[in-house]
Amino acid sequence: MPVDDPFLSRAFGLLWESDRPLDQFMASVESGAADVTVRRQTHLQDRRGGTPINNGEVFADGARFRFGDATFDVFGGERVDWASPSDDAVPAAFFGTVVAIVLAWRGLVPLHGSAVEIDGQAVLLAGPSGAGKSTLCDALVRRGGKLVSDDLSVMKPVADGGVPVLLPGRPAIRLFPGGSPSEGIKHLQPAPMVDPDRELPLGSLVLLQPSAMAAGPAGASEALSAQLFRPRWMQVLPHRQTRLASLFYASRSITMFTLPGAKDRPDISIDDKADHLMSRLSNTGGLDPRFGE
Template structure:
């Protein structure tokens, strides 16, 4: 791979990255580049109007997509990301998609399994907190890190098997994204936080000093959801439902069929279900019950050898 002016070097998701523009919040690289990120023209014609969302396969292992008012992106061979900003896109707003959707696709291409959730250390174990949008996973993980839990990943917890087939969490980068209301609940104010470009009320929280920089074995996955009751209920998921929990919480899982990776993906998720403990957290729809959720998680983790 040869592109000019790749003077910025970073590390994220276990990969050394070279970029021709600034990517704030990532760690410095510790080796030769494995991934190249470039701002430039995307040489792909996507279907649909230019001001709409669209995506397409490119060649045998490439994926391009367009986000309205943000830009067009191309991810190829697990090696290269090209980002072309739209006119009027707020400076830096496209980075959210580079480190989100683009990285999710690139991880798939490189054979890693991206789970949609936060990863951290608690009670000597390493866990992923997942759940549908609005379930409260960011609030829960922010509360845990505020209490001193070390952090591995925010929105994408990338998994890679070792030689024995055990799932290991690959650290992403030391930043978490929080909506204003969640940040105010956990930190009291957003005055010291940086607003994420392109999103009015979402902010970056730095995890410097509390970030785990080396892969850790995944012990358990906790899926968070809401219910109309008044209590927090934490229960273990067993049998075929374990696999269903994992399948529905894969990051950008809608791309798997398009990329032709259904069979490989199903086998990897099945192996993951067999290797870890899976739990379901049901929290009340109303009220702030983070303390009760954390107590329930700790109780379950103490039962894992």
């Protein structure tokens, strides 16, 4: 059903139209047809015959995802209906798994990591939960980088010999108050961001982990493929082979290295990591034994 005054947002290269604000996306004043419409419903229709996966099912025409008391119905990569007895605003869960499902259905490659633009290229920061991706992302922004995406990053499909590019996501980073997990839950904090219509070549992958990745092309491909967002969902959503091929081709052209995560070396400050990473990216720094070099 058309909405008289819809809320328009720009994220991941798409125009999103909703009957409620998508407050984690950048507001837009564009005209023209939206790529994705989002609507709250009083109740959702039954959907049968789906393949169960985590907190939902995948169907021939889309997917259903549940989080708390909210339920989201994705129809292809073009429409999301949702219902919740307790939320009037779009639930926060929409901006993670639900958006990733929409993007995957459209043939894009969702990745679990934060990305910053440095010297015209995107640097993807990846690692397990608690490794410090968002904190390092924030530190790089404070050193002059610009935010590309936080937590959910999205790559366009890549053909053999092509250049991998990332699409800008939300204009904020989820951070703990005061920078410490002991000080509460994470909150979104706005950050200087690249132009939301800009496509950023992916130049580097930084893995926040204690050990070096396996050497050679196979190790690089495995390291990048391991960063798929919600990998169990990605196994059963459309365009699986395109995603796998894109990750393989992308791994051939980007630089990859590791830094210890927050839990691996708590003695190394986030500022030291950010400074070391900046020197690595600019090829101006020497070896530092603290980082396993």
